[in-house]
Amino acid sequence: MDLVQMQKSLQDYTKSLFLEGILDGQFLQLQQLQDESNPDFVSQVVTLFFQDSDRILNDLSLSLDQQVVDFKKVDPHVHQLKGSSSSIGAQRVKNACVVFRNFCEQQNVEACHRCLQQVKQEYYLVKNRLETLFKLEQQIVASGGMIPAVELGF
Amino acid sequence: MTRDQIAEELPNLAESKLTALVVDDSFVNQTIHQKLLNRLGIENDVVTNGKEAVDVYCSGRNYDLILMDMDMPIMNGIQATKRLREMGIESKIAGVTTRANEGEKKEFMEAGLNDFQEKPLTISKLLSILHKLNFYVQT
Numbered sequence: 001m002d003l004v005q006m007q008k009s010l011q012d013y014t015k016s017l018f019l020e021g022i023l024d025g026q027f028l029q030l031q032q033l034q035d036e037s038n039p040d041f042v043s044q045v046v047t048l049f050f051q052d053s054d055r056i057l058n059d060l061s062l063s064l065d066q067q068v069v070d071f072k073k074v075d076p077h078v079h080q081l082k083g084s085s086s087s088i089g090a091q092r093v094k095n096a097c098v099v100f101r102n103f104c105e106q107q108n109v110e111a112c113h114r115c116l117q118q119v120k121q122e123y124y125l126v127k128n129r130l131e132t133l134f135k136l137e138q139q140i141v142a143s144g145g146m147i148p149a150v151e152l153g154f
Numbered sequence: 155m156t157r158d159q160i161a162e163e164l165p166n167l168a169e170s171k172l173t174a175l176v177v178d179d180s181f182v183n184q185t186i187h188q189k190l191l192n193r194l195g196i197e198n199d200v201v202t203n204g205k206e207a208v209d210v211y212c213s214g215r216n217y218d219l220i221l222m223d224m225d226m227p228i229m230n231g232i233q234a235t236k237r238l239r240e241m242g243i244e245s246k247i248a249g250v251t252t253r254a255n256e257g258e259k260k261e262f263m264e265a266g267l268n269d270f271q272e273k274p275l276t277i278s279k280l281l282s283i284l285h286k287l288n289f290y291v292q293t
Contacts, residue, residue, distance in 0.1 A: 026276070029274070033193060038189065041189060045182060045185050045186060048182045048185060051181075052182060076225070079225060079252075080180065080225075082252065083183065083225075084180055084182040084183070086273065087180070087182050087273065087274040088182065089274075
């Protein structure tokens with residue numbers, strides 16, 4: 001694949017993530033903050049998000065598996081995940097966390113279990129897509145090209 | 155926003171050498187907020203909870219602006235804001251949180267904030283904070 005094709009593939013792939021609602025405008029904000037002084041800014045922040053989220057999801061699984069679920073422990077975790085997913089533009093993860101928090105408030109254990117599965121699903125989806133995105137970027141840079149600016153046209 | 159557009163919005167910002175303290179327990183948010191501040195040429199430090207913010211001020215450091223998260227362990231943003239105001243600290247404090255219901259916002263403002271912005275922060279929200287708090291030098 002030549003460089004121009006790779007750049008077009010990257011643009012189309014990025015656009016699809018927005019059209020599917022997996023990413024929102026906040027991700028664009030992060031891309032706009034990336035510059036020559038910090039060319040890996042987006043992947044650095046996203047890596048922090050992955051590390052945070054892996055830990056939180058693990059803690060949530062443990063908390064919800066207790067005989068007596070302590071919602072005072074569960075809710076702050078979900079709030080934190082909602083915050084960090086919102087900060088990187090992982091819209092579907094954030095929305096799943098909003099639903100999760102509602103059921104935490106109602107102390108509905110069964111619904112919370114379902115919510116956790118939903119959050120995990122959305123998280124693994126965005127993680128997979130972003131890892132692919134970064135791989136495409138690396139291929140372009142390795143071929144001596146530049147990452148094209150995202151033009152969404154909507 | 156380009157650097158030229160930012161310079162138009164806030165003339166003489168580069169000369170004013172503003173300083174800011176980021177108070178947030180999330181590494182994701184710390185990194186983003188620091189980058190936003192760096193982009194606007196604002197020197198900044200970061201701490202991970204309200205108690206560390208109070209300790210930094212007790213050690214004699216001062217900042218023009220504090221970006222204060224609300225939910226943090228050990229000492230949250232409301233407690234830290236109250237404590238800093240009790241200490242007579244007059245730095246501008248902008249509350250930055252995902253909690254947006256009117257009651258929570260009111261409680262945070264009443265603790266002593268000068269401004270409030272909903273997360274996630276962006277360049278334009280940060281500029282809005284700086285404008286509101288009159289952080290530009292007029293010639």
